[in-house]
Amino acid sequence: MNQLDTLLLISLITALISGLGRRHQLIGWATAILLTVQFLALLSISSLGYGGTVIESAVNLTILGQPLSWRFDGLSWFFALITIGAAMASSFFAAGIWAKKYKKHGGNPGLLQFAMSLNVFTMLVLLASGDLLSLFIGWELVSWASLLLMVLAGGIATQWGLRYIVYATAGAMSILAGIGIIYHLTGSFAYADLAAAASTFSTTHVVVLSLLFIAGFGVKMGLLPFHLWQAGAYAETPGPGSAFLGAISSRMGLYAMLIVVFQLIGLGKMIAVEIPFTFLSLRDLLMWVAAFTIIFPTYTALRQNDARYLLAWHGIGQGGYMMMGLLLLDPVGSAGGLLHVFNYATNQAALFLAITAVVYRTHTADLNRLGGLVNRMPLTFLVLLVGIIGLAGIPPMNGFVSKWLIYRSLIIEGMPLLFVATVIGTLGTILSVYKLIHNTFLGQLRLEHEHIREVPWSMLAPMLVVATIIFITGFMPGLVLDWVASAQAALGFTPLAYTLGGVETARGSLDMIWLCGVLFGGFGVGALLFYGGGNKAKRVHQLDNYAGGHFLTADTRYHYSNNFYAGLMHHIGGWYRGTFKWLESSLISIVSLLSGLTQILFHSYHPALFLLITATLSLYFFIG
Amino acid sequence: MRPENYQAVNHPPSNEYELNFGPNHPGIEGNYALKVKLQGDTVVEARADAGYLHRGFEKLMEDRLWIQNISLVPRICVPDPVPMEVCYSLAVEELAGLELPERAQWLRVLQLELSRIAAHLFYFGGHAATTGMYTPMYWGVADRDLLLDLFEELTGGRVYSIYNMPGGVRQDIPRGFLQRLSDTLDYIEGRLKDYDNLFFTNQIFVKRAKGIGIISQEQALEWSVTGPNLRACGLEFDVRRDDPYLIYDQLKFDIPTEHGGDAWARTLVRRLEMVESISIIRQVIKALPDIKGPVRTPIPNPLAWRVPAGDSYARVESSKGELAYYVVSNGGDKPYRVHIRGPSAMHAVQVLEKLAVGCRVEDVAQTMFSLDACPPEVDR
């Protein structure tokens, strides 16, 4: 019973307690506190985040001659930190007054807490997996646990959840097929055996395995073209749940992909694989997939008129940055990719929580029915502002640092088109987050929102904490780069040489401490000019406004969000039509192809795999 | 009295919002307003809002002597005041049976065409400014000022000349005026090439103006479009030729037409009309020294001048379109009723409202300016 076992045990206990006591009033706080205990347990093995050695779990199971093992390394610790952190923020947010209202509207807050703690547990199991079999078990657990969270709201959420599970099952089949092939080739599920055998794989094997795993894990990640389930599924989850899902859930796909594809099969080989009739290697292809994962969902987000959907689409897009950074394979780029996992999780948690707070007060997330809330909910506005600056990757928030690392690496590697693609994504993000903040918090305040107040402190506190983290890790990215470096080491990358303020290299450094200092100095100068020079400004009513000399009247709407970027849409609007429908239909055929392939594998090669299937199914049964 | 409601009301969820063009807006010509409802950046509904310049001209004219009204009428259309005087004078002359001396007729033509050039120079400066191009405006207005100098020399007034009166014009031309006029015309003709390069053939302007605010010929006739706007739809109609007044039937001039019916065609028609007007004035300059005689038929004591009962209708081609006066007299010393048929009322209200729908925000101002409506004349 070592510290890792303690952590997993506490996590299990959290899930059990919140599951059993889900009708109790105080279960929300209990879950939140238990999650804090988990967080402390995680901190007790924080040596992993600073270059410590791998911690093996004392639990070792053997199923039919196949050993199952669990362990934690720097990478797992890094992801676990984000997972538990996101869960804590969401859980504290959901525990207080929010729960009462949720209950009044027919929801079951205890169930939400249970689903969340269950998700945390399953994710920890996945993160701790020590071989392919335990990875797969963890994977399936995570898939079904997140389904539970997604369908909580019922109604349209159930439809999205079902759509998700169709995708997830297809992905699982693809993973299963991959594992089957590996077992066929190596005769073992252990990572070490696979890593050793990987160098002997033929090119065909590498290609087939990589594609199978990337497709399988990519489904969870929302990698193009497997992203169509994600936005709706995340957006329709009850508020704090979507914050949690948005922050971390799809990163499990990235984690698994890192373990299997990057670490074990090795990306080095993928560079060598040329795709026939093109100039691209397999890695280039994946990078372009990442680039399109950045661009398409980001510009889909631009079109959304529902704040939650807008954010959820961004979640998909930002996944592309992580993938892109990691595929760059150099210390700078991979650090950027990993750092972005952390940064993005903080941003997305802050944004979803802020939007949930807005929905809590206004009962709508429809941007056409919001506006002018800044005077009523200033702190929520602040959180959202910090979040969007981070998400858009503008200094001084943390999102800028990770994106900077990715840009820098793309320049070093000399990839102009991908560089442009990432920048196009960033610009699209700026456009759509401005639309988000403009249409919720700025502009005309509507009558029905005249008398609303700021959300209570039980909701504000977690939001403000997350916002502070966004700022501090932007100010001193070195704090997180510590952990990123050990995660890089665990993955086998050369760790990034970093400083507290960022990166220092001979030809292009970043020092966020100086930068923030100068930026805030600049703001100080601006404030001095503004408040020091000239008379004090007098606030005026929002109808005291220029309208071509007309008297504005309250009967008319002057605030708009539909087709906000009309000028741009004249140009790119046509591209939205039908693209994704075509994609989805082609996906269905891929799925059926995969399932056929899996069946053949089962029958012809390895009856032993049936055992695995049985094990998984029994797990489904147990949880479901 | 107060239509404005400052207390918040519940808005139904809607994709539309409102934007006010004017009255205090650089995208509107003068003191006039257009209220548009937008979806994204496309206009779905436009309402013209006139009346900011209403002074009650037709009523005021009933209260003044026949001769006093001469000083009132030019104020109806500020950028192009001369046709107002001429047209009113023509109507009164017909009513009173006054014979117009030939020299006065030539002088009136001279003045009308000068005014047309000045109005067009002013117009396309404004049109250029709506598309963000200020240099033609600066140049155009400065060149127009040279014409105003000539007006001043001829009449004593820069803008409102009050030079015409029933029976003729107030005085003959000063010495050396024709030479200076001819020099100025040469200068302006030389400048037209610069304007072509800078503005009329500027590729970005052509791109922006083409296809904006298209009026078909049928629509134009149905909506009472007249003047250059009608000729831009391809219909060759000009009061100067089709219902000649003064000595226009003795002059040679073309009637430029275009077929697009869009903002670009309307601009081009005016550009070509400037050349025609210059050539008309040249003909006048040539003919004028040979035409002798008085410039005015004397009228009886103007303060007690009673015009015989009856009614008359006179129309002229102003730079904006067909302008007409319907004057009724009951034999008194003041008009019994005056009705003014101004071209802008049609262009700025019904045509603009219809053309603006479906337009982009970017093109609303351009549509308005390309119609060259004159708000003071709309409101009167």
Place this chain on the structure above:
Amino acid sequence: MSNTDLSNIEVNQKPVAKRSNPFANVFNELVSFCRSRSMFMLHYCTGCGAIELPPAMTSRFDMERLGIQPMVTPRQADILLITGYVSIKTLKRVILTYEQMGAPKYVIGICSCTVNGGMYWQSYATAKKLDEYIPVDLYIAGCMPRPEAVIEGLQQLMAKIKTDEANSWKKYYEHYDYYLGNQQHLFGNNWQTPTDIIGEAKTYQLEGPNTLGEHTKILESVQRPLEPLEMKL
């Protein structure tokens, strides 16, 4: 209806506290100088005199060499040029626009119509004396005044601003009751602009003994004050 003539009511000249700090005076003088050398005029053609503004602005007379340039919205502008007759409908907008401008603001009445109604003295639709409704700093008479006259007038205004004499905007705050009374007489008692003049007068300590009176009482009785949306926690 208090139709008293305001032309001989002087602006309540508080003894200008010549501050003991010489730098403060230098600073005040600098600001006055800059005000006089940089005047943004509102791009609002209210009447026929507007036709002589483009010549004054453009290449021939070029107002920009005096630091005068046109601006689009009342918020940005310093001078409001009332270029001719104001119909009742326009007058409402003029008042709205005037109130939305940031002080110090200057009104120039161009053309005879702003002085006494001019040609339209008997028209049913126009307001005759502009300074009954808003304070006017300078009139440029004529129908219409030539660009040279406009520029000459603007230069006179510049001289007045430089010596801190162009203070009519203070009159509006200090005698708000009078102006409001005239406005109410014309537009009816439920007349209200969105701008909170009384509040502004209080904020900037421009309140005079005549700011409040019977007419502002009427205003307060018919309107709900348009309070700015304060940030609430």
Place this chain on the structure above:
Amino acid sequence: MQVTLLTIMEVILMPIVAFIIGLFMVLMMRKLAARLQRRVGPPLFQPLFDIVKLYGKQTQISHGMIHDIGIIMAVGGYVAAEALLPVPGMDGIAAKGGLITLAYLTMVPSLGLALGVGQCANPNGSIGISRALTSMLAYDIPFIIVIFGVAYQFSSTNLVDIIATQQAGGFSTWGISEMPVLAVAGLFAMHASLGKQPFEIYIAPAEIATGPMVEMGGKFLGGLFVMQSFQLYTASVLYVSLFLGGGENWITFLLKSFGVLAIPVVIAYLFPRYRTDDLVRLVWKWPVMLALIGIAFVMN
């Protein structure tokens, strides 16, 4: 410690220098416009008069906290950006930020302005901002390709290195002679970023009554005037640093920066503005194409 103190002094001094030069750039712009339009133009200190006058307004009208903060961000963002732009004799913190950071830092003022305008609840302002962001999306793409090309060519994102490399070999190693195609694309992008005709869509007085500035008066507008002079300075000095070898000394530095700025300004007053979608099409077509060709030359 000595170094830090020196850097701090430079960081304080650089924005002041930038502001003064920027004021003269505004003056030059207005003078050039006046000459083209055949008139005299404003006097020497007109930009300063305008700013002092606006700050000296008695009543200031604000639509709320964010309206104020927007202006602070707009000015502050540029003040910070100037510390990253090396001038002769002063490097500031250019080495600690670099080219990419500078490119993103210049978005802070736009975002700040956007926030401030948003709070005004004026549809003209909202349309203006949506157009401004759209045009930012348009011109930043060629701009970012240019930045990539320069950073790749000099294998550094550090502006100090880039300038030093260019100055080392004289004119033949200047960016403009090594990457002429990119330099043209860069000029195009710089012109668009200034928001002058034909890229003036977000100001557009005749359409949306000066867009973002619609509710700005007094010191709010004054702040924007300050921002404008910084903006002109930043755009031209960045171009000079990337392609014209920066400034060897103050004289050449000033000559180059004013000269570069004169090009777009002169072009601007001869053209009307595009419509939003035409602008996007134009910028995504020609400058991007040029920039990509330039990149192809650089990468070989």
